[in-house]
Amino acid sequence: MRAEQPAGKIRCEGTLERELRARGFRHVAGVDEVGRGALFGPVFAGAVILDPGRPVRGLNDSKQIEPERRAILAERIRERALAWAVAAVDAAAIDHLNIYQASRLAMRRAVEGLSPAADFLLIDAVPLDLPLPQRALIKGDARCHAIAAASILAKVHRDECIRVWDEVFPAYGLAAHKGYATPEHLRALAESGPTPLHRRSFEPVRACSLFPLDYDPWAERQFSLFSPAEAAACL
DSSP: OOOBOOOSSOOOBSHHHHHHHHTTOSOEEEEEEEOTTOSBSOEEEEEEEOOTTSOOTTOOOGGGSOHHHHHHHHHHHHHHOSEEEEEEEOHHHHHHHOHHHHHHHHHHHHHHTOSSOOSEEEEESOOOSSSSOEEEETTHHHHBHHHHHHHHHHHHHHHHHHHHHHHHSGGGOHHHHTTSOOHHHHHHHHHHOOOTTBOTTSHHHHTTOSSOTTOOTTTTOOOOTTOHHHHHHTO
C-alpha cells in the first residue's frame, strides 16, 4: 500500500476520522513515530483513538508546537482519548533491523497496546503489517487529528526520557539537541565516543565506535524503556 499524498494546502483536521466513523468504524486510531532521524536512543511511537465527544483543541504536527504547549496537549489527550499507547524499539534493535523496520515495529507495538482495540488505522506515511484496514498518509501528522495526537504523545514521552538520559550522559548535551546530529553532538561523539544507547548503525556513530556492530552491551541488563527513572537506575 502506497502512502496517500496531500492535495493543496495542508490543514490538520478530523475529517478522515468523521468519514470513517460514518462508515461504521468505531475505533479509528492515529499512529505516528518520533526520533527516527536521531543518533541516540530508541525510536518511539504513539497510537491514539480520540473520543469524538471529548475533542482536544489545537492538535497539529508535534514539531510545529512549542514544548510547553505539547505537554499540555499530551495531558489532555491522555485524559480525553478513548485509548492511547506509547511504545519504543531500542537502539540495539534499530541496529539489527534498520531504522525503517524498527519504526514500523514501534508503531505496531503501540497499536497492539490500545484498549479498546483499533478497528481502522490512520498512519503517518508508513503502512503496517497488521490485519486491520488502514491508510498511510504523507504528512499525516499535519493533516489528521488522530495522527497528530499520536505524534504529540510519542514526542512528549521521548523528550521526558531524553531529559533523564541527559543526566546519565551529561557530556553529550542531549537535553539541547534531543539526540540529533548537531555540531555539539558530533563533537561530543568524537571526544567521548558513543554511549550504549547510541545507534551504532548510523554512520556518525559507527565512525566513533570502539565495538563491532553486533556487540550487545545490554544482553544481561534488561529494563523498561517506558519508565525513565527505572532506565536511569539501571545504568
